Amino acid sequence: MKEFDFIKSIKQSTYSQPSLMKGVGDDAAVFRQGHADIVTAVDTFVEGVHFTKKTMRAYDVGYRALAANISDIAAMGAKPVMYLVSVVFPNTWTSEERLHIMNGMKELAQEYRMDMIGGDTVSGDTFVLSITIIGYVHPSNVRYRSTAQDNDVVFVTGTLGDAAAGLSILLNQVDGIKNDRYFIHRHTRPTPRVTFAKALHTIDRATLNDVSDGIANEATEIAQASQVDIYLYDEKIPISTHYNQFSPTNQYNWKYFGGEDFEMLGTVARDDWETVQLAAKTTGVDVTAIGTVMNGSGQVYLEKNGTTKPLPKKGYQH
Helix, strand or coil, X not given: CCHHHHHHHHCCCCCCCCCEEECECECCCEECCCCCEXXXXXXXXXXXXXXXCCCCCHHHHHHHHHHHHHHHHHHCCCEEEEEEEEEEECCCCCHHHHHHHHHHHHHHHHHCCCEEEEEEEEECXXXXXXXXXXXXXXXXXXXXXXXXXXXXXXXXXXXXXXXXXXXXXXXXXXXXXXXXXXXXXXXXXXXXXHHHHXXXXXXXXXXXXXXXXXXXXXXXXXXXXXXXXXXXXXXXXXXXXXXXXXXXXXXXXXXXXXXXXXXXXEEECHHHHHHHHHHHHHHCCCEEEEEXXXXXXXXXXXXXXXXXXXXXXXXXXX
């Protein structure tokens, strides 16, 4: 399939966002927005670095790539509305696989009424997918990593370590794993916590960070940006059913350093913790208090088996 035929095949026939004046079809897209802050982020996914065909179908590649971008927008307290896609296709990817990638993104985009407004397609030696996402947020509801304060409750949504477990199952083709489809699904089809983050809009100060590189990394980013210390309690870290079937070493490494669960890590004042729990209940998301914030200088500590030690800032890094 030629480039322009491919673009024509994936072009939206209608758009969901009223602020979009012009989408695909000109040299650039045009949107008009005057009542909210515009939030934008970009992520790039490379075959052989972020995934392989051994571990992920083409449809899941598109779905998961857009989910990672949406998760970044959610962590800012924003609503995702549009995205652009730039992709390098080697000849090892068939026309059918290329469409599956775009359809994976389209499925998730429709769930949030997002519009694809442009991008680029080129040929090359390695598959590369780069997504730029745009969101809107009311100025009073923007969430930054630098707002955590002494005595805040540290919380996280969902369970941790599942995506890393799923990747291990796919890479090692392990048999006899209980609930293996659940772990694999958590790796290939993560759920961005958009509705939960938006439900916190009544809280004046909430610090959020999505768990993409591992909770140890994300907690350190908050601690350093806010110039506080964060204490996490190992017995409080939420894990899923059957997670304890894996080795203790894997359990520890995956839940703290595995990443790609795309859950939401945050801190709020103790007076607002009840509101967080209500937001979780309303949006059908589990939330757990896992630690506390104290005055400090940007360090994360883990309390485990009666001992408190610094938790290293580890996780995936290029």
